[in-house]
Amino acid sequence: MDKLSNEVWVYIEQRNGKPADVSFELLSKGLKLAQNMGGILKAIVIGDKVKELAKETFKYGVDEAIVIDSAELKDYRTMPYSRIMNELVNASNPRIILFGATIVGRDLAPRVASNTRSGLTADCTELKIDSIKYLGKEYKDLLLQIRPAFGGNIIATIITPDNPTQIATVREGVMEKHLAETQNPVKITEIPFIPDPTDELVKIIEQHREESKINLKGAPIIVSGGYGLGTKENFKLVFELAHTIGGEVAGSRAAVDAGFIVPERQVGQTGVTVRPKLYIAIGISGAIQHRAGMQEANKIIAINNDPDAPIFGISHYGIVGDAAEVIPTFIEAYKHKLK
Amino acid sequence: MFNSIVLVKQVPDTANISGKVMKDDGTVNRAKLPAIFNHEDKVALELALKVKEIYGGTVTAITMGPPRASDILRECLFMGADSVYLISDRKFAGADTLATSYVLSEAIKRIGAYDFVFAGRQAIDGDTAQVGPQTAEKLNIPQITYVEEIISAANGKVTIRKKIDGGYEIVEASLPVLLTVINGAAEARPYSAKRIMAYKNAKSLTDLEGMTEGNSLLYTDKLVHEYKEKNLFIPTFTMDELKLDVERCGVKGSPTKVYKIESVVLAGGNHLKVANTKQGIGNLIEQLMADHILG
Numbered sequence: 001m002d003k004l005s006n007e008v009w010v011y012i013e014q015r016n017g018k019p020a021d022v023s024f025e026l027l028s029k030g031l032k033l034a035q036n037m038g039g040i041l042k043a044i045v046i047g048d049k050v051k052e053l054a055k056e057t058f059k060y061g062v063d064e065a066i067v068i069d070s071a072e073l074k075d076y077r078t079m080p081y082s083r084i085m086n087e088l089v090n091a092s093n094p095r096i097i098l099f100g101a102t103i104v105g106r107d108l109a110p111r112v113a114s115n116t117r118s119g120l121t122a123d124c125t126e127l128k129i130d131s132i133k134y135l136g137k138e139y140k141d142l143l144l145q146i147r148p149a150f151g152g153n154i155i156a157t158i159i160t161p162d163n164p165t166q167i168a169t170v171r172e173g174v175m176e177k178h179l180a181e182t183q184n185p186v187k188i189t190e191i192p193f194i195p196d197p198t199d200e201l202v203k204i205i206e207q208h209r210e211e212s213k214i215n216l217k218g219a220p221i222i223v224s225g226g227y228g229l230g231t232k233e234n235f236k237l238v239f240e241l242a243h244t245i246g247g248e249v250a251g252s253r254a255a256v257d258a259g260f261i262v263p264e265r266q267v268g269q270t271g272v273t274v275r276p277k278l279y280i281a282i283g284i285s286g287a288i289q290h291r292a293g294m295q296e297a298n299k300i301i302a303i304n305n306d307p308d309a310p311i312f313g314i315s316h317y318g319i320v321g322d323a324a325e326v327i328p329t330f331i332e333a334y335k336h337k338l339k
Numbered sequence: 340m341f342n343s344i345v346l347v348k349q350v351p352d353t354a355n356i357s358g359k360v361m362k363d364d365g366t367v368n369r370a371k372l373p374a375i376f377n378h379e380d381k382v383a384l385e386l387a388l389k390v391k392e393i394y395g396g397t398v399t400a401i402t403m404g405p406p407r408a409s410d411i412l413r414e415c416l417f418m419g420a421d422s423v424y425l426i427s428d429r430k431f432a433g434a435d436t437l438a439t440s441y442v443l444s445e446a447i448k449r450i451g452a453y454d455f456v457f458a459g460r461q462a463i464d465g466d467t468a469q470v471g472p473q474t475a476e477k478l479n480i481p482q483i484t485y486v487e488e489i490i491s492a493a494n495g496k497v498t499i500r501k502k503i504d505g506g507y508e509i510v511e512a513s514l515p516v517l518l519t520v521i522n523g524a525a526e527a528r529p530y531s532a533k534r535i536m537a538y539k540n541a542k543s544l545t546d547l548e549g550m551t552e553g554n555s556l557l558y559t560d561k562l563v564h565e566y567k568e569k570n571l572f573i574p575t576f577t578m579d580e581l582k583l584d585v586e587r588c589g590v591k592g593s594p595t596k597v598y599k600i601e602s603v604v605l606a607g608g609n610h611l612k613v614a615n616t617k618q619g620i621g622n623l624i625e626q627l628m629a630d631h632i633l634g
Contacts, residue, residue, distance in 0.1 A: 221633070
């Protein structure tokens, strides 16, 4: 293989020039990875009027920003965006590319990985650089991509040993963003946008967005319910408890699948990662998939009628009992103590 | 008239891990998990069947997997698929999403003219959501991911409502196009009793080989012929059948490798047991208030 690149790229997702949180979180992670492999960090910014945004990335330690700026790129569209990325990646085979595991990132990253025949690992919960031995061969500075798999019942470390480019996606909130200690001078390389007939294969007719009022990431208290609650009716108790103690409501993936709660409130590897002061897990068995999103909570209370439920293993306090009894007792006791 | 190909997958039921599948060391016994029809793929099939009902055309379901994956192909027939294909070869084993999408895209090309490729957004065993877009890229057609609704289809175009972060988008796509479908897009229809009766004995070559074990190859050939006559034969595409590049299949064709797997010990750990009584819970709340966690 030719000499490998030492570049770490982060795809900067934006809407109307405003970055997705996850992109800056990934810049902070990307900076660490670049430092650990003696490489450099590049931000890839595609959109309309995004040069200001490109400048902003330098606060997070970027060495160079690649900008493709055109009115035609105002909204994310699979065809032109993936075409641009494919061309960029095929031209310089960066060692690592990080995408946010957003709807856009999950649309774009696989298309790029397929075109460039690169390895792609979804929803990583940890990324690090290490030199390892695999099947008798030494690999220097490989990206270890750690993710729960199999519904979160195992933790897998995935590598892309023999291809030039290693691509990973990460959910919002998993990595922490912080300003870089030293900032590099702003260096923006602009690449002209050349339209292509395939760009028009899919047209956006209209768009509807509502600013989400749900803020799980910032909530100090989260009351979360699982499949164990059994019915949507019982799940109301979770709302009631959250309301009483001033918390946000969340749910496990199984609760979302069962229709107890909206997907935007799902905590876990494939949902939101939270770090509240207090996390109350009710009727949640505690698969890794869920733990990945909440185990860094300051205090965890588990309420479950199965004394062997794995959730107790990572809890600080455990109450064995039926939610339909425990929650009303909790609410009553709380109101009593407040007096 | 639209021809649709639907990508379906058999997956271990990882969603609800009960005590029954836990090993003594607190890890999950994966072999004990039942194999099921990935739900979002079922929803994808439902959308394809709806398109057929409204506009006419055909629905073909395909799956890549071990021989036992013919189970879900029979289920596709029960729901209403016109034809099904099993894509199976030992050389496909260990494929990551890139190698899988290569095989699927070649199988789709073999099946022939299509207007839609449908797939579930993701399968619950890996949750990657990668195979759909990667297959579209290899077919050199556009994709629409997170499809919520097919609004209309006419004149070589389809109008679709898709989910985006924080809302939805209405898009218009030229055909052919690949769609990945989310759970809420439709309610998968129940299996038709009539179709169950008609297709419950549909068999793939491996299924038939299993039935003729110990008997001569000639007997298998005879059975295959018989099942074909009755329209109950599920064709299998192997690597050779599809004339695939072995370097791009299975483990060999997969850039990502599993370096390490740790079975997670879900049991264990120390926590304070709080009595399920007014007193016990009251004390806990007092403690949390003292720690300024509850206020």
